Amino acid sequence: MDAFVVETSGLVKSFGRATVLNHLDLQVPKGISGFIGKNGAGKTTTIGVLLGLLKPNGGKATIFGLDCWRESFQIRRRIGIMHEVNAYPGGFTAQRFLEHVARIYGVTQANQRVRQVLKDVGLSDAQDKPIKAFSAGMTRRLGLAQALISDPEFVILDEPTANIDPLGRVALLDRIKEMHKQHGTGFLISTHILSDLEKVCSWLSIIDAGKIVDQGNIEALAEKYSANIYKIEVSDPQVFVERVQMLSAVERVWIEDGKVYCKVQDPAVFYSEIPRIASELKLQLKGFQHMLGTLEEIYTKTSGGS
Amino acid sequence: MASFFSLLRWELEEYLSFPVLAFLIVSAIAAVLFQTNSGGHITSERSYISLFHTSGTVFLFLTFCAGVFFSRSFAGAVGKGETKLMLSYPVKRWQLFLSKFTALFPIIFVIYGAAYALLLYFNSISVFEPMFFVTLLAFLLQLMLTCGVSVAVAMVTKSEIISILASLLFLLGIDSVGGAGTYLSAQGRLKFLFSYFGDLIHPDVPPFTEFSATAGDAATAVVVPVVIFLVLFVAAFVYFTRFMEVD
Amino acid sequence: MARYSAKNLTKVGVLVLAVGLVFLAGTFYRTSTTWGSGSVSNLFGLAPQTTHLVKASPFGESDAYIWPPSNLRLDVQANGTLDVHIVDQNGITQWNKNHVVDSVWAAYGIQQEIFNLHLNGRGPHTFLVYNPSEDIVHYEISYTAYGLESDLLYVSVVLTLSGLVVTVAGLLLSWKNRKNRNPPINKQP
CATH class of the missing domain: 1.10.287 (Helix Hairpins)
Known part of the structure; x- marks a missing residue:
């Protein structure tokens, strides 16, 4: 694993008596990462601290190894951000707004860059429209455009798919994937919508009550939080099931689409018994696969099932 | 510095774009046209006195407009999330704060000053009449006071509407309570300045009131609003650039 | 584009x-609020064959009224005949320097009369009253400026x-x- 782009250790942020971030240890590698948690878990506050908008009460937060409060300006030159709340100037056209943002970033040939980014996010036709006339989906795409205008190394997206229809959501996530593929841009997607992350992320950090409850590569997490279900393909499923359900290591067995599924209590015993049973019954073992846990399972197990 | 000018352009386009700018210009002209001459007959020897007698509506409109504009730009931007957006870009906080001030302050002053110059034509006063510039100084002081109060209140409340109401109630309240007898009220300051400079510049013309101000009165009329402005503005600036959290 | x-x-x-x-x-709005009415008279009467610039100021060249370009109602009441002139800034200067009458409006040989006229110029105006008779004349001129300011109306x-x-x-x-x-x-x- 490469060095982490974003790292926090023991990060604490309180508003009055309410502690929103409670010793948060977040690690985000380059790539597309998910940052998931319930509403109020502390995602937006974490992003606020990362951007230098909020001063932490304790701990450390860095992006590219730079301190998020003291070296915030240098960080902001290298990253793009799309906030959850739409605060874009409604009277500006998309083109004008992005030109302003490009100039702030010191982008050379701002007009060309604006046209390119508008094309990338699929807003070329709406470039002369005032932002206040944009639909929710268009506004989110504009948000993505302004985050990408400076061709940043890393982009933070706070609830990028909030308030948009399912098709718009899929399109936006596809664009994020494309950007990563084409330009190698890293993304941190903060959301409470699991299905969004399942499609695009390779890394997941789960936050609950201001603490990281688990994080890591999505496959590793899936393995860790899998439900111990195995899919087995054999030449005669019916005979195989009758024998397998007698095993004490197996909790439940069923057949679906001609394949045998087993929910297992003791995987070690199960692993050794299956080839033996197949050979005993003279059945051909065509396939054996551990079904990984879904994001939903991971999330349910880590953040208390809500 | 490039991003400061980019911010300045942004502020101008957003807060002084077409309908808002039109409103500002129209309000300034209305403030000059819709006033009554409370000074009775204006004569050519004492025509400059009309500048004093016809400034009440301009002070009122100027205070109102400046209060609303500064509150919108500072508190409104925080409330809407625009400050959060801007500070997520590579923008230094002092640049954002000063770009807001630089975009609004001179433009409001120039528009009101230019509109007030209509009175020179109406009352056949020379463009070089020193008392015209004394009146402009009084407008500048009122604008500074309004700016200082509005920006400071905006930093505390972070709510556009509360900031507008609080600053206007404070400023217009002072005018209403203090009348022309205090250095804090717009009319009071102008009276001290007009009386002192009127006697100094036009000694051959009888004073426009029985009241006669000293140099100390005139200096206090200038220093009080300037000091209040500096204290409030610097406090707001330091808070915004060093301590304010944007969530 | x-x-x-x-x-x-x-x-x-x-x-x-x-x-x-x-x-x-x-x-x-300004028609009824900005300029009002007033009157001028002479206490000791105007001597025969003399001209009087009304309200001649002890403080300077003149103390003329600033009138807008609007209608003016004049009510002249005198116990003898008078010539009444209205002079603008130029007329005031002409009179003060050369004693030349250069009026924007004039009425001759009047005693008791009401006039409704329109002034087109903006700036200081005043009355120049001449007594052509052989007797001292006491007079009072009441004036009221009213109506729209024509230059402002034109611009509007x-x-x-x-x-x-x-x-x-x-x-x-x-x-x-x-x-x-x-x-x-x-x-x-």
């Missing part, structure tokens, strides 16, 4: 229109109409641009 020009044209038009309308409203109307024309032109242009961008679909026979 054409769309931007049309949009900007409309904006300029609306701005000019708004300024014109506020001038117009101000013109009507010009601005309002110009604003209206420019706004309509801008709107027509943007309508035309929109039509060119979305041409009607030809129906197939």
Whole structure:
């Protein structure tokens, strides 16, 4: 694993008596990462601290190894951000707004860059429209455009798919994937919508009550939080099931689409018994696969099932 | 510095774009046209006195407009999330704060000053009449006071509407309570300045009131609003650039 | 590009229109509030064959009234005949320097009369009263300025109409641009 782009250790942020971030240890590698948690878990506050908008009460937060409060300006030159709340100037056209943002970033040939980014996010036709006339989906795409205008190394997206229809959501996530593929841009997607992350992320950090409850590569997490279900393909499923359900290591067995599924209590015993049973019954073992846990399972197990 | 000018352009386009700018210009002209001459007959020897007698509506409109504009730009931007957006870009906080001030302050002053110059034509006063510039100084002081109060209140409340109401109630309240007898009220300051400079510049013309101000009165009329402005503005600036959290 | 020009044209038009309308409203508002009425008279009477510049100021060249270009109602009451002149800034200077009468309005040989006239110029104006008779004449001239300020009215109307024309032109242009961008679909026979 490469060095982490974003790292926090023991990060604490309180508003009055309410502690929103409670010793948060977040690690985000380059790539597309998910940052998931319930509403109020502390995602937006974490992003606020990362951007230098909020001063932490304790701990450390860095992006590219730079301190998020003291070296915030240098960080902001290298990253793009799309906030959850739409605060874009409604009277500006998309083109004008992005030109302003490009100039702030010191982008050379701002007009060309604006046209390119508008094309990338699929807003070329709406470039002369005032932002206040944009639909929710268009506004989110504009948000993505302004985050990408400076061709940043890393982009933070706070609830990028909030308030948009399912098709718009899929399109936006596809664009994020494309950007990563084409330009190698890293993304941190903060959301409470699991299905969004399942499609695009390779890394997941789960936050609950201001603490990281688990994080890591999505496959590793899936393995860790899998439900111990195995899919087995054999030449005669019916005979195989009758024998397998007698095993004490197996909790439940069923057949679906001609394949045998087993929910297992003791995987070690199960692993050794299956080839033996197949050979005993003279059945051909065509396939054996551990079904990984879904994001939903991971999330349910880590953040208390809500 | 490039991003400061980019911010300045942004502020101008957003807060002084077409309908808002039109409103500002129209309000300034209305403030000059819709006033009554409370000074009775204006004569050519004492025509400059009309500048004093016809400034009440301009002070009122100027205070109102400046209060609303500064509150919108500072508190409104925080409330809407625009400050959060801007500070997520590579923008230094002092640049954002000063770009807001630089975009609004001179433009409001120039528009009101230019509109007030209509009175020179109406009352056949020379463009070089020193008392015209004394009146402009009084407008500048009122604008500074309004700016200082509005920006400071905006930093505390972070709510556009509360900031507008609080600053206007404070400023217009002072005018209403203090009348022309205090250095804090717009009319009071102008009276001290007009009386002192009127006697100094036009000694051959009888004073426009029985009241006669000293140099100390005139200096206090200038220093009080300037000091209040500096204290409030610097406090707001330091808070915004060093301590304010944007969530 | 054409769309931007049309949009900007409309904006300029609306701005000019708004300024014109506020001038117009101000013109009507000012008729009754800014200038009032007054009277001038002489305590000891005007000596025969002499001319008097009313309100000649002890402080300077003159102490003329600032009148707007509006209607003026004059009520002259005298116990003998008088010539009454109204002089503007130039006339005041002419009289003070050369004793030449250069009036913007005059009435000769009047005793008790009411006049309704219109002053076109803005700036200081005053009365120049001449007693052509052989006797001392006591007089009182009452004056009231009323009606619209003609220069302000003229500017208001010009601005309002110009604003209206420019706004309509801008709107027509943007309508035309929109039509060119979305041409009607030809129906197939």
